Amino acid sequence: xxxxxxxxxxxxxxxxxxxxxxxxxxxxxxxxxxxxxxxxxxxxxxxxxxxxxxxxxxxxxxxxxxxxxxxxxxxxxxxxxxxxxxxxxxxxxxxxxxxxxxxxxxxxxxxxxxxxxxxxxxxxxxxxxxxxxxxxxxxxxxxxxxxxxxxxxxxxxxxxxxxxxxxxxxxxxxxxxxxxxxxxxxxxxxxxxxxxxxxxxxxxxxxxxxxxxxxxxxxxxxxxxxxxxxxxxxxxxxxxxxxxxxxxxxxxx
Amino acid sequence: xxxxxxxxxxxxxxxxxxxxxxxxxxxxxxxxxxxxxxxxxxxxxxxxxxxxxxxxxxxxxxxxxxxxxxxxxxxxxxxxxxxxxxxxxxxxxxxxxxxxxxxxxxxxxxxxxxxxxxxxxxxxxxxxxxxxxxxxxxxxxxxxxxxxxxxxxxxxxxxxxxxxxxxxxxxxxxxxxxxxxxxxxxxxxxxxxxxxxxxxxxxxxxxxxxxxxxxxxxx
Numbered sequence: 061x062x063x064x065x066x067x068x069x070x071x072x073x074x075x076x077x078x079x080x081x082x083x084x085x086x087x088x089x090x091x092x093x094x095x096x097x098x099x100x101x102x103x104x105x106x107x108x109x110x111x112x113x114x115x116x117x118x119x120x121x122x123x124x125x126x127x128x129x130x131x132x133x134x135x136x137x138x139x140x141x142x143x144x145x146x147x148x149x150x151x152x153x154x155x156x157x158x159x160x161x162x163x164x165x166x167x168x169x170x171x172x173x174x175x176x177x178x179x180x181x182x183x184x185x186x187x188x189x190x191x192x193x194x195x196x197x198x199x200x201x202x203x204x205x206x207x208x209x210x211x212x213x214x215x216x217x218x219x220x221x222x223x224x225x226x227x228x229x230x231x232x233x234x235x236x237x238x239x240x241x242x243x244x245x246x247x248x249x250x251x252x253x254x255x256x257x258x259x260x261x262x263x264x265x266x267x268x269x270x271x272x273x274x275x276x277x278x279x280x281x282x283x284x285x286x287x288x289x290x291x292x293x294x295x296x297x298x299x300x301x302x303x304x305x306x307x308x309x310x311x312x313x
Numbered sequence: 314x315x316x317x318x319x320x321x322x323x324x325x326x327x328x329x330x331x332x333x334x335x336x337x338x339x340x341x342x343x344x345x346x347x348x349x350x351x352x353x354x355x356x357x358x359x360x361x362x363x364x365x366x367x368x369x370x371x372x373x374x375x376x377x378x379x380x381x382x383x384x385x386x387x388x389x390x391x392x393x394x395x396x397x398x399x400x401x402x403x404x405x406x407x408x409x410x411x412x413x414x415x416x417x418x419x420x421x422x423x424x425x426x427x428x429x430x431x432x433x434x435x436x437x438x439x440x441x442x443x444x445x446x447x448x449x450x451x452x453x454x455x456x457x458x459x460x461x462x463x464x465x466x467x468x469x470x471x472x473x474x475x476x477x478x479x480x481x482x483x484x485x486x487x488x489x490x491x492x493x494x495x496x497x498x499x500x501x502x503x504x505x506x507x508x509x510x511x512x513x514x515x516x517x518x519x520x521x522x523x524x525x526x527x528x529x530x531x532x
Contacts, residue, residue, distance in 0.1 A: 146525070146529075194481075198478045198481055201474075201477075201478045202478050202479075204474075205471075205474045205475045205478065208471060208474065209461065209462070209471060209475060212462075212465050212468075212471060213464070213465065218464070218529065218530065221529035221530075222461050222464075222526055222529055222530055223461075224529075225457070225460075225461060225522055225525050225526040225529065226457065226458075226461050226475060226522075226526070228522070229457050229479065229518065229522045230478070230479065232479075232518075233478070233479075236482075
C-alpha cells in the first residue's frame, strides 16, 4: 500500500530504539550544519553596515527576531505533538512536547531579554506594557507553567496527556501574539519580513536575518532531538532502576 | 442535570464550601489596597475598577482547585465519568454551579467595595456589569486548570499559575470596559462586546478542555 508508507514510517518511530538509531545518524549532520550557518550568519551580522538611524544596535535584530519566531514555532511544534499525544497516542509525541517546553522557554527568554536591551536605546525604556511584549511575556509564563505541571506528576504518560490538553487550550495565545501588532496600536513595529506583498526590509539586513533564522531553526531541531533522546534514556534508566529494585526485593522475600 | 446543579450548589454554600470564604477574601484584598497606596480618595476612585477586578480575579482563582477535587475524593467523579450523558454537559453544569456558588457572590459584593473605593454610581454599575459578564469566563477557563490538576495532591497553587495567563484577556477587556463607562472619549460597547465574546468562546472551549483532561487524568 503506497499511500500508507508515510504513516508506516511515522509509526515505526514509536519504537524508541528506531528513533534513537535515527537520532544518532542525523544529529552530527544537523549539529554541523547549524554550526556552519551560525558562523556565516554571525559573520554577516557583524560585517554588514549599521542602520543610518539605529547605528550598531540594529545588530540586536539578528538575534532578537529569530528567537521570537522560534518561541512561537516551538509552541506550534508542542501543539502538534499534543495532538499526536491525544489522537494517536504516539509515545514519541509525549516525549516531544515535554522536551520542547524548556527550549521554548529559553528562546522566549532570549527574545524578551534582547528585546529589552534593544528597547532601552531605541524607545528609551527597558519595558513597556504593549500588546506584543505582554503577550510574549504571557507565552513565557505558560511555558514555565507547563514545565511545572509536567514535573508535578509522577506517571509520565498521564503527565503528557494532561499537559497536552493545556497546551492545546493555550494555543489561543499564538495568533494573539502574531497579530497583536496589527490589531492594536503598539510601540513594537508591525511585521516587516513575513508579509503578503514581500518584505519591506532592506536586502542588506534581510540576508543575515534569514540565515540567522535558519540557523536558529536548525539549532532548535538539533536541541529538540537531543532532548528527546535524553528523555528516552532517562525513562529507560528509571525503568531499569525499578526493575532492579523489584528483583532485589524479590530475593529478600 | 438539575439534580447535579442543586447538589453542587448546596455543597458550596454549606459548611466546608468555599463560597463565602471567596467573598471574604475579595473584601480583604480590596481592603488591603488603601493601606498600600495610601487613603487618597481621588487616586482610589481612579484605580477603583481595576482594583475591584483584580480582587475578583484572585478570589475566583481561590476556589477553583476544589471544583473537581472534592468529587474525586469521595468517588463521585468516577460516577460522573461513567454516566451516559456526554461529559462535556456534566462539566458545563458543574461550572455553572461553581459560578453560582462562587462567582455570583463576588458580583453581588462588588458594589459595596466600589463604595469603599470612592467610585461614582456609573463606575460601580459598569464594574458590576462587566464582572457579571466576565466572571463566567474565569470559571470556564479555571475548569480546565482544575481538571488538569485534579490528581495532584497540592494542585491549588499550580492551578492559579496555569490559569492566570489565560485569564489576562478577560481582565484587560473587563477593566477597559469599566473605564470606558466613566471616561468620555472611549466608547463602552466595543470592549464590553469583546468581553461577551470571550465569555462565549470559553463557554465552549472550557468544558471541552476540562472534559478531555478529566478523561485523561482518570486512571
